[in-house]
Amino acid sequence: MNDPSTLDTNGLRRAFASTRAVLAVVRDDQLDAPTPCASWNVGALIRHVIDATRSARDAIDGITGRVADADENHTVGDYLDIYDDGIRQTLAAFGALRADASLFGGRLPASALLVMSTQDQFIHGWDLARAVGHSTNLDPELADGLLAHARTWVLDSHRGPDGVGLFGPAVPTSSAHPADRLAAFLGREM
Numbered sequence: 108m109n110d111p112s113t114l115d116t117n118g119l120r121r122a123f124a125s126t127r128a129v130l131a132v133v134r135d136d137q138l139d140a141p142t143p144c145a146s147w148n149v150g151a152l153i154r155h156v157i158d159a160t161r162s163a164r165d166a167i168d169g170i171t172g173r174v175a176d177a178d179e180n181h182t183v184g185d186y187l188d189i190y191d192d193g194i195r196q197t198l199a200a201f202g203a204l205r206a207d208a209s210l211f212g213g214r215l216p217a218s219a220l221l222v223m224s225t226q227d228q229f230i231h232g233w234d235l236a237r238a239v240g241h242s243t244n245l246d247p248e249l250a251d252g253l254l255a256h257a258r259t260w261v262l263d264s265h266r267g268p269d270g271v272g273l274f275g276p277a278v279p280t281s282s283a284h285p286a287d288r289l290a291a292f293l294g295r296e297m
Contacts, residue, residue, distance in 0.1 A: 119225045126232030142238040143295040145269040160193025163224040167200040250285035
């Protein structure tokens with residue numbers, strides 16, 4: 108059993124803040140724009156980052172098999188309010204975590220779910236920034252830490268074409284920005 112006091116949610120809070128700052132500049136006329144995630148446009152990516160907050164909370168709460176309603180459109184209305192609600196619920200769930208989480212029909216160490224949620228929120232914030240022309244120089248310290256961690260667990264077997272692999276093949280980059288280097292390592296085209 109994990110001691111929740113050992114789970115430091117600071118990185119997740121920072122990833123949420125970084126992504127929220129990008130969400131705040133997305134305009135309605137950009138919702139159909141393509142993103143570095145080839146199968147998602149900006150609107151679909153916004154739905155994903157919101158659904159990901161729910162997925163993390165549900166995994167912690169032990170709800171398995173939940174699938175987001177594909178017809179649920181988080182880009183209608185104030186998606187920042189919906190995202191903020193998801194952030195609050197996810198952070199509260201991590202704060203109350205007393206055991207490992209249930210995800211994809213199995214058990215996942217709470218610390219692994221925390222890192223996975225942090226990386227997912229952060230990199231998709233980068234994807235949104237890239238798609239809408241916002242700076243991708245997002246939280247350099249957090250990006251450096253996530254890149255160092257990703258290098259320890261992202262294997263070639265995790266890589267493949269969009270929709271097949273968790274990540275695309277690593278791509279070269281000459282960017283000095285840590286978030287760009289993380290994105291390139293995770294297969295985002297620069």
